[in-house]
Amino acid sequence: MTRTVAVIQARTGSNRLPGKILEALYEDVSLLAYQCRRLRDIPGVDELVIATTEAPDDDAVVELAKAEGIRVFRGSEENVLSRFLLVADATLASTLIRITSDSPFRDPDVIAKCVAEHRAHGAEYTRPADGHLPKGLRAEVVETAVLRQIDEDPATTVRDREHVTIHIREHLDRYRCHVVEFPEALRHPEIDLSVDTPDDLDVVRSVHAELLARGWPVDTLHICRLMEENAVLHSIITDLAS
Structure with a gap:
């Protein structure tokens, strides 16, 4: 059985805007809740989950996930890679989609296109082509087997474990990688809709x-x-x- 699971990596800790993902986008709907509602039914994706930390401050993330009816998994704050593998083990996911929680406008159609092309090309890692989408609207698709390989490699660094896919992006020649192209109308890399301040x-x-x-x-x-x-x-x- 193969399963594709979208993972929102979320924590309340932030240097410049602590608790930002729980701030309201409008009325009483937080950035994270809005993102969950947009992404709960992505074509080609079996499940949406949240991967948060064991820090007490992230109890609020767990409560939000429960309120939204989304499974939540807790793991290391620094070793985000281990959180993703925890999700993979619990959900039997062979393919994972990495989504950060600092942009509420992730587009399910964009993610679905990345997933479809990932499968069609037999890729191990897929992302939108550079410059083809605004920042904060991108997503990455990666095979669980690749993340396990990185996790088990003695050369894997703390930085690699914190940023999950950075090792792949810096060693593209080692993996079957695919980039997804989007129409000219969507090519606005100067726009950044992630929230940091x-x-x-x-x-x-x-x-x-x-x-x-x-x-x-x-x-x-x-x-x-x-x-x-x-x-x-x-x-x-x-x-x-x-």
């Missing part, structure tokens, strides 16, 4: 409110279209990213 939080709130005010869906295409039409918002975002 209070200003970033204000930006994603503004983007969400503006999309709703226009009656547009919150997807990658309409986010990019909004950036093209709203010069002020585009300028604010690119200034923050620079």
